[in-house]
């Protein structure tokens with residue numbers, strides 16, 4: 001039991017307190033002078049973690065944009081992912097727009113937070129701008145995200161949530177991506193926005209072939225690690241062949257839209273030398289499709305060699321050497337494909353039989369795709385595109401007629417499209433198509449097999465006697481058609 005007479009008097013209490021505080025101040029200022037700053041920080045942080053470690057259940061990951069001098073892909077992914085999760089209450093946002101962006105992009109600004117939920121786990125993102133010790137010195141500024149969540153979900157977040165953020169970010173980027181068409185102008189790539197409407201949904205092709213092509217593209221995109229493992233460059237080659245107007249260019253555009261890849265339209269007729277080709281190919285970007293159209297007539301390689309001036313090098317390794325098919329193929333298989341990722345090359349031709357065997361040998365083009373005349377299935381796709389006729393509702397009364405007349409040998413999809421565009425009234429447009437089909441079939445039946453053979457031989461001889469050159473009207477009209485096609 002205490003008696004009030006045992007307690008110190010207020011005067012002696014305050015005297016003891018004052019001298020104690022004095023000692024503390026003295027120790028503190030001595031510690032400041034004697035112990036170096038970093039050691040003090042270490043002591044403070046150790047004490048802090050000792051005192052508070054056991055009480056905190058939150059884990060905070062910091063994600064900055066530095067990965068040993070390279071970009072940190074998680075930071076980039078977080079930035080894109082969070083831009084779609086910004087709350088309407090956010091008070092400060094950053095705004096930017098690239099020259100290829102259609103819309104402005106919004107990003108979190110300093111101190112702004114985003115709450116997210118993943119598999120019932122609550123997460124909190126915060127964007128931090130750290131200006132370092134020197135206030136106002138922009139050079140020492142670092143920016144990073146903080147991701148906080150309950151510690152017990154650490155494995156889920158690292159192994160499942162972060163990959164989820166990366167996948168979502170890729171989808172968002174792909175969706176936002178503006179495709180470009182690069183064409184040659186005076187041996188330089190000139191770029192315009194590629195807004196071609198063709199997709200795998202709108203293209204008239206047999207369903208099975210369409211599925212095969214899409215699966216092949218998907219597999220190619222998925223297999224980055226596989227290509228690395230087997231030591232092959234991550235590239236894929238396609239040869240599209242078939243008569244004019246069967247959709248080869250449309251398929252190129254559909255592939256570009258599907259993959260969100262830019263298109264480089266390499267007009268070989270304007271490239272005369274190996275060195276120019278190398279420079280142009282090395283200037284192409286990843287995630288792109290290189291198209292060489294009409295390869296059978298675009299590159300008259302034997303003629304180029306004949307045109308070679310005396311004294312000009314003949315070796316394809318010589319930068320002044322004229323372009324040769326083997327030079328082109330070797331370069332595409334070698335340096336070009338190994339110095340970039342996700343490259344696709346497409347050759348198109350109306351005459352596969354005229355191609356150099358070097359192009360056709362196994363392993364050169366991974367997939368040969370035949371684009372043929374319009375089948376009834378292809379017609380239904382076009383009727384849906386142009387007239388809005390849906391296959392699942394009651395078929396149009398003329399469908400039976402059209403199916404009988406269209407056997408995949410008489411009319412091209414381009415000709416069908418032309419007929420369907422003549423009227424917005426489905427009855428009128430389809431009646432027009434039936435008339436055209438009947439005329440075509442009549443003409444085809446009229447020609448006896450002997451006559452047909454003779455006609456195709458005559459046509460072939462005529463083509464041989466009139467080789468395509470850069471300035472020929474046929475070539476020019478085709479090129480103009482292509483440009484119009486791409487730019488509309």
Ligand SMILES: Nc1ncnc2c1ncn2[C@@H]1O[C@H](COP(=O)(O)OP(=O)(O)OP(=O)(O)O)[C@@H](O)[C@H]1O
Nearest residue numbers: 202203204243244245246247248249250413414417
């Ligand atoms: N398979 C198809 N599916 C949808 N539309 C097609 C198809 N084929 C042709 N078309 C239509 O016809 C037009 C011309 O087709 P496209 O240029 O793609 O054919 P192509 O086979 O590349 O012809 P060419 O061999 O003359 O270059 C396209 O703009 C498109 O409207």
